[in-house]
Each structure stands twice: as structure tokens, then as C-alpha cells.
Amino acid sequence: MKKITQFFWFCSGAYAPLLNRTPTETHKYVGIGGTIFFTGLLASLSAGYALFTVFQSVWIAIAFGLLWGLMIFNLDRFIVSSMRKRDHAWSEWKMAIPRLIFAVLLAVVISKPLELKIFEREINRKLDEKKMEMITQSKEAIKEGFKEIKGLEAKKDSLRSEVAAAVAFRDKLQQEYDYERFGTKTDGTSGIVGLGSNAKKKEQQLDAAQKELDVLRAGHQIRINEIEKEIKNLNSLSQLEFEKRQPNIEGFDGFAARIDALQVLGKESDAIRWANVFIMLLFVALETAPIFVKLISPRGPYDELVDLAEMKVQVYAKEESTKTYVRSERNLEVFKTANQI
Known part of the structure; x- marks a missing residue:
């Protein structure tokens, strides 16, 4: 448990030796560090999924996801650790505004790939619809590039129509010939049973039509x-x-x-659109939570110890610079005396 606490202290950017002297501040910085750590973890998962959709490689996705997560973790840690509690609340808010804007941008970037994963099934369905539309458009475009096929189909249909017309004409003559033989009375037949002159004439017409049909059909079939x-x-x-x-x-x-596809789904469905908004707001809340905790929490013992440590460094630096200046002046006087300048 102690190691976990120290790890979250590290994540929060706090100085562990000073926190050990302020037990009342430990839980606050454990919470801040935990938020920063899990934000980096979610950023790593988000980037890993995003890269997997691009490269379709698990190892590339894992490598880049870890790199991105570490970068976000480091940025969040720097943003939070660089904020200092002072006695002037307005100045703290002015210093926090750029950090809050940057945190919101990071939250939007992190949330988008996770939104894609959450609505993956709906997105896949929409992509399938888009692919079918693209296939149809592609086939239509290819047809426009091969207009000769339509012309050839028209020629083939024309040839078949000519053969069909010849067949219909032959069938008509066949019917008239049969009516003439069997004595069926029509406008074009005599109504006398038997193979009379009219029947022989129609038989000749039928034979001629059959020959023309055979020639036409053979020639057209070659062309077809x-x-x-x-x-x-x-x-x-x-x-x-x-x-x-x-x-x-x-x-x-x-x-x-x-x-x-997700944007189109949001336009089509109010539920998906509001779900996207709330997911993004959730990440905004997670990303800005450590900053707001720093802002709204009162100045504590840890802040006093940090100021004290910085003041000691400033006093020490001032003392050393004064000693150096005095030593330099003394050496300069000795040099002037020795050389009678």
C-alpha cells in the first residue's frame, strides 16, 4: 500500500519527503496522482485503438499507445505540478486558465478514439452502407467508361428482333397454309379442304419464308x-x-x-449525439479534475513547506552571491595594493 501511495505521489508531481512531513495532505495528492495516472492510461488505450484502425497492426498500436499515454501522463503531471497555491485566488485562476484550455483540448483528443470503439458496431453498419453505395457508384462510373457495351447490346437486340419478326412471318404463313389445307375459312383462305392451288401457293410462300428465315437466322447468329x-x-x-x-x-x-461515420450517426440519432457529448464531457472532467482540485483546495502544510524550501534556496543563493561579491572586492583591493594602482 505504501508503494502505491508513493507511486501516486510521483504521478501528482509532489515531492515525497515533504509530503511525509504533512500527513493531512497525503490523500489529496494520492487522488490527484491517481487521476493523472488513469487519464494517461485511458489516453494510451485510446491512441492504441486509433492506430490499430490505421495500421491494422497490434504491435504498432501497442507501441504508439504506450508512447502517447506516457506523453499525456507527463503533460498532465507537468500541468498540475507547475500550479502553486498562493494567497491570491484571482492570480491563481489567471494562471490556471491556459492550463484548463490545454486540458480540455487533451480531453477532446483522448475521448474521440474511445467514442469510436464504444459505437463500433453502429459505425461498422454505417460503413457497410457506405461501401455498398461506393460499389454502386463505381459500377455506374465503369459503365459510363464502357458505353460500347450498351451499343452492342442494342445491336444484338435488333438482330434478334429481325429474326423474331421473320419467325412470326413464317408462323403466320404456316397458319394460313394449315387453314387452307383443312378448309378453315378466313379472309386469306378459300375454305376448301385439300391441297388445291391456293394451298400449293401458300406452301410455296411458306417454303420461301422458311428459307429466308434459315438464311437470316444463320447470318444473324454469326453476327450475334x-x-x-x-x-x-x-x-x-x-x-x-x-x-x-x-x-x-x-x-x-x-x-x-x-x-x-460517427458524425453521420450523430446527425441521424439524438441518443448517439448526446452520448458523444457526455463521453467528451466525462473526459473533460477527468482531465481538468486535478487542476480544479488544486484551485479549490485551501493552502495546506505541504504548500507552506514547499515555499519554505524555495525560500531557503533563495536565501542560500543570495548569501552565496553576497559572499562571492565581497570576496571579489577584497581580492581586488589586495591586487590594487600589491601593484600600487
């Missing part, structure tokens, strides 16, 4: 096969282009993308 082959090649090129873009789309989950 060529068009389909060309379309297949263009589709392969467009697929290659999409595959080039796909890794960038799949990798759209970096730190900036997550912050943007």
Missing part, C-alpha cells in the same frame, strides 16, 4: 456470336477495372472514415 464475344471482352475489362477499385472500397474503414 461476334457481338457477344466483343461484349464478353468488354465485360472482362470492366470487371478488371472494378477489381482494381474494390480493395480501396473494402479498405474504407480507416480512422477518418470512422469519424465521418
Whole structure:
């Protein structure tokens, strides 16, 4: 327990030998040191997660997270330890304002990656929606770059339409021929059963239409096969282009993308927006707590001992400087006497 207390004293920036002489001040500086330590720890976790989303490497995230946490810890320790309790409250507040502003900035920086981790599932869902939108946009853009496919598809449909029209014409002649053979009366048939002159005439028309259809179908099929082959090649090129873009789309989950997704979620949901605000306020409270404790707490025995120690140093420095000055004057007089100057 004693080692933990001394560790938190170190975190608070207090001088342990003086604190040992002021038992009433120990708990205050243990609390201040604990707040500084856990703020640095949270900063380390926050930076580690942020770097993991960037580099996707556990070791880089751990290394940078520890470095960032130590830096925040050192800054907080310096901010708190540099504040001194005086008898002038207004001057203390004026000295504290820049420190408070800096502490708030640190709190905002620390809280943001942790907000991203807290709302990770919602952010992933929003990123998936964004990826689907990007895939659709990418495919549309690729289609615009391969407009020839639409033209070729139109040509192929036109050729098939011509074949379909020829088939329909052949089927119509086939129907008229059948009606003529079986004596079905229509506007274009005689209504006489048997293979008469009209039936033979329609049979000739049917044979001619069938031959034209066979020739047309064979020729158009060759052209359709060529068009389909060309379309297949263009589709392969467009697929290659999409595959080039796909890794960038799949990798759209970096730190900036997550912050943007969190901002969109905040606009869509009041609950998430207020949760973000309260999380940030929590870190602001944690970061500024040691400073406010220093400001609102009364001047204690530890502050008196610190002032006394500083005064001893000042008195000692003044005495030494006076002795040095007197010694220098004496040596100067001896030199003048010896040289009869």
C-alpha cells in the first residue's frame, strides 16, 4: 500500500519527503496522482485503438499507445505540478486558465478514439452502407467508361428482333397454309379442304419464308456470336477495372472514415449525439479534475513547506552571491595594493 501511495505521489508531481512531513495532505495528492495516472492510461488505450484502425497492426498500436499515454501522463503531471497555491485566488485562476484550455483540448483528443470503439458496431453498419453505395457508384462510373457495351447490346437486340419478326412471318404463313389445307375459312383462305392451288401457293410462300428465315437466322447468329464475344471482352475489362477499385472500397474503414461515420450517426440519432457529448464531457472532467482540485483546495502544510524550501534556496543563493561579491572586492583591493594602482 505504501508503494502505491508513493507511486501516486510521483504521478501528482509532489515531492515525497515533504509530503511525509504533512500527513493531512497525503490523500489529496494520492487522488490527484491517481487521476493523472488513469487519464494517461485511458489516453494510451485510446491512441492504441486509433492506430490499430490505421495500421491494422497490434504491435504498432501497442507501441504508439504506450508512447502517447506516457506523453499525456507527463503533460498532465507537468500541468498540475507547475500550479502553486498562493494567497491570491484571482492570480491563481489567471494562471490556471491556459492550463484548463490545454486540458480540455487533451480531453477532446483522448475521448474521440474511445467514442469510436464504444459505437463500433453502429459505425461498422454505417460503413457497410457506405461501401455498398461506393460499389454502386463505381459500377455506374465503369459503365459510363464502357458505353460500347450498351451499343452492342442494342445491336444484338435488333438482330434478334429481325429474326423474331421473320419467325412470326413464317408462323403466320404456316397458319394460313394449315387453314387452307383443312378448309378453315378466313379472309386469306378459300375454305376448301385439300391441297388445291391456293394451298400449293401458300406452301410455296411458306417454303420461301422458311428459307429466308434459315438464311437470316444463320447470318444473324454469326453476327450475334461476334457481338457477344466483343461484349464478353468488354465485360472482362470492366470487371478488371472494378477489381482494381474494390480493395480501396473494402479498405474504407480507416480512422477518418470512422469519424465521418460517427458524425453521420450523430446527425441521424439524438441518443448517439448526446452520448458523444457526455463521453467528451466525462473526459473533460477527468482531465481538468486535478487542476480544479488544486484551485479549490485551501493552502495546506505541504504548500507552506514547499515555499519554505524555495525560500531557503533563495536565501542560500543570495548569501552565496553576497559572499562571492565581497570576496571579489577584497581580492581586488589586495591586487590594487600589491601593484600600487
